[in-house]
Amino acid sequence: MIPDHFDLPGSPWPILPPGIHLATLAEVEMRFASNPRRRAQFRGLVAALANLQGAGCRRAFLDGSFVTAKPRPGDYDACWDPTSVDPAFLDPVLLTFENNRAAQKAKYHGELFPSTIPADQAGTIFVEFFQIDRFTGAPKGIVAIDLSADPMLQPTVTS
Numbered sequence: 001m002i003p004d005h006f007d008l009p010g011s012p013w014p015i016l017p018p019g020i021h022l023a024t025l026a027e028v029e030m031r032f033a034s035n036p037r038r039r040a041q042f043r044g045l046v047a048a049l050a051n052l053q054g055a056g057c058r059r060a061f062l063d064g065s066f067v068t069a070k071p072r073p074g075d076y077d078a079c080w081d082p083t084s085v086d087p088a089f090l091d092p093v094l095l096t097f098e099n100n101r102a103a104q105k106a107k108y109h110g111e112l113f114p115s116t117i118p119a120d121q122a123g124t125i126f127v128e129f130f131q132i133d134r135f136t137g138a139p140k141g142i143v144a145i146d147l148s149a150d151p152m153l154q155p156t157v158t159s
Contacts, residue, residue: 002031002143005069011133014069016141018131020061023143025049025152032066041066041076044109046152048094052080052112053147055089061115062143063130076110079126 002023005014023031025046033042049060057080064077080094087095094112096103101111113119119129133140147153 002027003141008133008136008138008140010136011138011140012070012135013065015133016067016143018139019141020131020144021141023145025145025150028062028143028145029152035071037072038066041073041109044107045076045078048078048091048104048108048110048112049080049145049147049150050153051091051094052085053150053153055091056084056086057081058084058146058148060112060145060147061127061130062145064110066110067141067143075105077113077130078110079113079115079130082114082116 002021003017006017007014028045029042033039045062049057052060060078060080062076062078064075065073066076091107093103093107097113104111113126115127116125118124119126124132127142130142131139
């Protein structure tokens with residue numbers, strides 16, 4: 001379940017409370033895909049996560065202004081657990097970080113990183129870095145999505 005946002009003094013928008021909050025993609029859609037811009041970003045996120053899941057990824061973490069109360073986020077930020085990922089099945093765009101991740105933004109409407117690589121010069125890995133409010137340095141929440149069990153990513157059988 002995704003908890004309610006709260007106001008953090010010094011942060012421009014209400015944010016999620018600290019912690020990793022497990023949610024399904026349907027819950028993410030219901031909570032955050034609230035206007036045309038956010039719906040386009042959500043569709044890009046689902047496409048990226050479908051590729052990651054097909055390559056063996058089991059969990060992703062969603063962050064950025066997309067999970068805040070900002071009305072029109074520029075994109076979303078996400079990171080994914082590289083354990084069990086077979087690079088042969090991974091879209092190369094997901095490992096393309098040049099030009100401020102322009103290829104990722106063009107294809108998936110967001111930025112995605114392996115969760116275990118450093119996000120800053122101090123060596124903070126992305127899954128930890130995403131849990132720090134960039135405006136205040138205070139702890140904040142992110143959303144975790146279990147890709148191996150999410151109904152939105154499961155193949156459908158038609159007869």
